[in-house]
Amino acid sequence: MSDGTIVRSPASARASSGSPRESLAGTVEEVLAATPVIDVHTHLFAPSFGELGLWGIDDLLTYHYLEAEFFRFSSLRPSEYWTLSKQQRADEIWQTLFVENHPISEATRGVISVLDALGLDTAPSSLAPLREFFVEQKLAEYIPRVFDLAGISSVVMTNDPLDPAEADVWNRDREPDERFHSALRLDRLVNEFPEHCALIASQGYGADTDLGCRALSEIRRFVVDWCKRMDAVYMAASLPDTFAFPDGGIQARLLSGAILPACLELDVPLALMIGVRRQVNPALRLAGDAAGLADLRAVENLCRDYADNRFLVSVLSRENQHQLCIIARKFSNLMPFGCWWFLNNPSIVEEITRERLEMLGTSFIPQHSDARILEQLIYKWRNTRRTLAPILAKTCELAVEDGRPITHCDIHQIVAHLFRTNFERWTGRHAPTLESS
Ligand code: RAT
Ligand code: ZN
Numbered sequence: 287m288s289d290g291t292i293v294r295s296p297a298s299a300r301a302s303s304g305s306p307r308e309s310l311a312g313t314v315e316e317v318l319a320a321t322p323v324i325d326v327h328t329h330l331f332a333p334s335f336g337e338l339g340l341w342g343i344d345d346l347l348t349y350h351y352l353e354a355e356f357f358r359f360s361s362l363r364p365s366e367y368w369t370l371s372k373q374q375r376a377d378e379i380w381q382t383l384f385v386e387n388h389p390i391s392e393a394t395r396g397v398i399s400v401l402d403a404l405g406l407d408t409a410p411s412s413l414a415p416l417r418e419f420f421v422e423q424k425l426a427e428y429i430p431r432v433f434d435l436a437g438i439s440s441v442v443m444t445n446d447p448l449d450p451a452e453a454d455v456w457n458r459d460r461e462p463d464e465r466f467h468s469a470l471r472l473d474r475l476v477n478e479f480p481e482h483c484a485l486i487a488s489q490g491y492g493a494d495t496d497l498g499c500r501a502l503s504e505i506r507r508f509v510v511d512w513c514k515r516m517d518a519v520y521m522a523a524s525l526p527d528t529f530a531f532p533d534g535g536i537q538a539r540l541l542s543g544a545i546l547p548a549c550l551e552l553d554v555p556l557a558l559m560i561g562v563r564r565q566v567n568p569a570l571r572l573a574g575d576a577a578g579l580a581d582l583r584a585v586e587n588l589c590r591d592y593a594d595n596r597f598l599v600s601v602l603s604r605e606n607q608h609q610l611c612i613i614a615r616k617f618s619n620l621m622p623f624g625c626w627w628f629l630n631n632p633s634i635v636e637e638i639t640r641e642r643l644e645m646l647g648t649s650f651i652p653q654h655s656d657a658r659i660l661e662q663l664i665y666k667w668r669n670t671r672r673t674l675a676p677i678l679a680k681t682c683e684l685a686v687e688d689g690r691p692i693t694h695c696d697i698h699q700i701v702a703h704l705f706r707t708n709f710e711r712w713t714g715r716h717a718p719t720l721e722s723s
Contacts, residue, residue, distance in 0.1 A: 292691045293682070310692065311679040317697045318671045318678070322439035323705045325663065326598075326623060327522075327557070327654035329444050332466035333425050335455050341428075341660035342420035343413055346400060347376035349659060350572035351393040352383060357570065359387055364569040373417075380413055392631045396665040403435050403664045429660065433465065436663035437671070439706075441655075442467045442519060447512040448474035448482050456515060467715070469557065470509070470518040472545060477523070479536050497536065502543035509548040519713040520598060521549055522557035527578030527603070529560055531587050546592050555712050556595060558585070559626060561602030577602040577628050582609045589617035596712055598651070600626040607638050611645040621712050623651035630656065630666070632673045639674065643681050648703040651712075674704075 293313045331339040353375075357364060360382045367375060383394050401408045406419055433439070445468045447453055474482050479495070486493040491508045494501035513521060523545075525537065532538045549556045560580045567574040585599055597620050601610050607629075614620045622642065625635045635653070642650045652674065655666040678700065682692045710716050 291694050293686075293694060293697065310682050310686070310697075311676065313694060313697055314679040314682065314701075315671075315675045317694075317701045318675055319437065321698070321701045321705050322437055323667060324709050325438050325441040325655050325657070325667070326651055326709050327444070327469070327559075327600075327656060328441045328663075329656065329658040330441050330466065330660060330663075331443055332460075332463040333429065334460040334463065335452070338451060338455070339425075339660065340658055341425075341432075342423075343416040344372050344376040345659045346397050346661060347379045347413075348372055349393065349662070350570075352379055352397070354570060354573040355391055355393060356382055357573075359383065364571075368571070377413060384409075392669075396662060396669075399665040399668060400661045403668070404661070429465070432660055432663055436667045438663060438667060440465045440467060441657070441663070442469050444469055444471045444522070445516050445518070446471040446474055447516075448485055456512075462517065467519045468516040470513045470516055470521045472509070472521055472523040475505070475509070475523075476525070476537050476540055476545070479540060497539050497543065499543075502539070505540065506544040506548045506551075509545055510551060513548065513552055513554065518554065519715050520555045520557050521545060522559065522598075524559040524562050525580075527561045527563055527580045529580060529584050531584040532591075541588075542592075546588075546595050549595055553714065555598050555621070557598035557600070557623070558588075559600045559602070560585070561606060562627075579603045579605050582606060582613055585610070585613050585620065586616070589613065589620050593617075593619060595619060597621065598623050598712065600624045600654075602626050602628065604629060604634055604638075608641060611642055614646055614650065621649070621651060621708065622646070623709075624654040624656075625652075626654075627656060632669065635670070635673045636677060639677050640681075643677065648700050649708065650704075651708050652704050 293310050333339060353367075356379045357367075360367075360378065362378060367378070370378065383389060384397070389395060389398055398408045401416070404419070406416060410416060443466050445452055445456070447456065447470070475486070479497075483493050483495050486505065486508055489508065492500055492504040493508065494504075509521065512518075529537065532542065545556065560582075561577050563576045563578045565574050566576040580601060580603060582601065585597070588595075589597060599610060599620055600623050601607065610622050614622050625638050629635065629638065630653075639652055642652070653670045655663055655670075657663050657666055678697075682697065682700075686692055
């Protein structure tokens with residue numbers, strides 16, 4: 287079918303040709319499957335980061351989304367759980383969530399979906415055969431296989447220069463890997479500045495907790511240097527539900543005095559992930575964070591007062607999503623992205639994505655995976671495509687009904703905006719494409 291072919295709505299396609307592939311829904315599905323994604327936010331690492339990169343069955347099972355679910359079913363206390371080895375923890379989670387209970391939640395189905403995609407038994411009586419499979423994999427061939435199964439061309443990592451394990455790698459010589467872009471994560475700097483001020487100073491920067499003019503310009507120099515060292519495609523910080531701007535507090539002063547000017551100097555966007563309530567249950571460690579409703583006036587103020595900066599914004603509370611769309615309609619320097627963390631469930635993704643399409647057309651980035659374990663890319667992107675397909679088809683169908691023909695080329699362009707070019711435009715980077723693109 288040529289690119290200019292008009293794609294009919296399902297009803298008219300059935301009436302004329304009877305072929306479901308001719309239908310809008312079929313075409314949208316095909317285009318979604320064939321368009322490689324740039325995954326704009328993950329916690330994955332390039333192979334040169336060694337042990338920091340997580341993959342395989344034990345890492346998949348000890349994912350913190352599953353740990354949170356495990357404690358709902360198991361009588362094991364968190365303090366006992368943390369004394370176990372990773373393999374023992376994985377065994378406990380498998381037994382509890384996959385053998386004694388039914389893996390029907392989003393996170394448990396994710397593991398099943400990964401095993402299935404890799405051609406593995408989804409209900410083995412022990413993890414031994416699965417462990418054997420993963421031990422045999424060589425990352426050099428395995429990463430391209432996983433990327434291929436997930437339909438992605440590249441991912442963006444999360445790189446915090448104040449994380450000692452990461453800084454070690456960055457301070458060594460490493461080959462750049464075009465499949466793994468970096469994002470300069472500023473959580474420790476923005477949210478725990480007093481605790482990290484000395485570490486910044488130890489790297490030769492005149493950081494000071496007084497946050498006076500000199501200290502701010504030195505912190506800006508620190509941020510610029512690290513952004514260059516990492517060749518970061520954007521800078522990012524997660525922020526609590528209580529985040530306010532401007533409020534004269536440490537976060538706001540760091541943003542206005544150091545980070546936003548550094549973004550402008552380097553022409554990179556700033557990603558703000560707003561609404562996390564860290565460690566409401568510290569016993570659960572990574573699984574102990576929660577979400578809260580934020581006051582998005584902070585985003586309005588930032589977008590208005592820093593009109594030359596570009597912002598990528600994701601908000602964690604379901605109740606904040608409509609407000610974010612409204613703000614994006616007011617400020618063209620704001621790009622909403624992703625259905626973050628607790629929102630990444632089909633029912634909520636569907637609602638948010640429909641709302642965004644209705645209010646913003648294609649001018650947003652619908653999803654990121656947030657994958658921490660390599661193989662999660664497979665299920666998270668499979669799920670995203672599955673949820674997006676009927677929504678996009680319905681949207682196109684409405685346009686046809688309203689009198690605007692939709693061509694194959696239109697559908698390719700719509701999906702390309704959502705999966706790739708909005709991000710490329712925002713970051714000014716063009717990531718490598720797969721052969722299939
Ligand atoms: O989704 C997650 O894995 C969370 O733990 C967070 O990492 C969150 O995505 C973040 O980037 O802060
Ligand atoms: Zn994340």
